[in-house]
Amino acid sequence: MTASERAHVLLDRVRALHDEWVLVARGLGEDAVHAPSALPGWTRAHLLSHVARNADGLGNLLTWAKTGVETPMYDTATARDEGIEAGADRSAAVIVADVVDSGERFAELAASMPDEAWAGEARDRLGNRLTGEGVLLKRLSETSIHLVDLDSGYDFDRVSGLLGREFEVVVSGAIAWYGDGLPAVLLVAVDGDGTRHEWRMGTGDPAKVTGAPGDALAWITGRSDGSTLDGEVPPLPHWL
Numbered sequence: 001m002t003a004s005e006r007a008h009v010l011l012d013r014v015r016a017l018h019d020e021w022v023l024v025a026r027g028l029g030e031d032a033v034h035a036p037s038a039l040p041g042w043t044r045a046h047l048l049s050h051v052a053r054n055a056d057g058l059g060n061l062l063t064w065a066k067t068g069v070e071t072p073m074y075d076t077a078t079a080r081d082e083g084i085e086a087g088a089d090r091s092a093a094v095i096v097a098d099v100v101d102s103g104e105r106f107a108e109l110a111a112s113m114p115d116e117a118w119a120g121e122a123r124d125r126l127g128n129r130l131t132g133e134g135v136l137l138k139r140l141s142e143t144s145i146h147l148v149d150l151d152s153g154y155d156f157d158r159v160s161g162l163l164g165r166e167f168e169v170v171v172s173g174a175i176a177w178y179g180d181g182l183p184a185v186l187l188v189a190v191d192g193d194g195t196r197h198e199w200r201m202g203t204g205d206p207a208k209v210t211g212a213p214g215d216a217l218a219w220i221t222g223r224s225d226g227s228t229l230d231g232e233v234p235p236l237p238h239w240l
Helices: 003-026 044-067 079-088 092-111 115-119 132-149 156-178 213-220
Strands: 121-123 129-131 185-190 196-201 207-211
Touching: 003 092, 003 115, 003 132, 003 156, 044 079, 044 092, 044 115, 044 121, 044 132, 079 092, 092 132, 115 132, 129 132, 132 156, 156 185, 156 196, 156 213, 185 213, 207 213
Parallel strands: 185 207
Antiparallel strands: 121 129, 185 196
């Protein structure tokens, strides 16, 4: 599969996850939007605002990959956090409309990318190099993992099902996010039909950790201590 073909598969999944966000966000009232999310210190308003600004920031990176002109995710080092805090003070209707509109802008921009632009490069807010295709993977990871964080009826079992075959690339992306220093683990996720997904991380003789896809995704993204997995589950570095 070419980079362009792969990108269009990822874009279809990004759109499907965006539809889930629209569905759940539109069902939240004023009080529910400003109630706590599953992320410590953040209300749903914070999280919804983050997802909206993430769409715009990653859209900047698609533009960078497409044009070769440096277009950072955020204007300043503090713009991300400032945008989230300011966004959380808005009314539920404004926040929800922002989530809907920003997600649609991102999808439209991605759909307009020439085939060759998917191999173009940009750098994320931490300075990590990624391609246009990698930008789509980041958006898919953000919209899937944070859908559980929203604490509005989605768990990791449900989200792993929504990801379909792209479940593997989201887990791989989470492992890559940690960089060096991960414990030696062979992570095995087994679907209901018996299909196995395996990832090896760290160096040395690995401990084997096995479980359902949702449990594996929750653990590798720092949302679970791994107590629902089988095997000697080591602690992971802190997930930011």
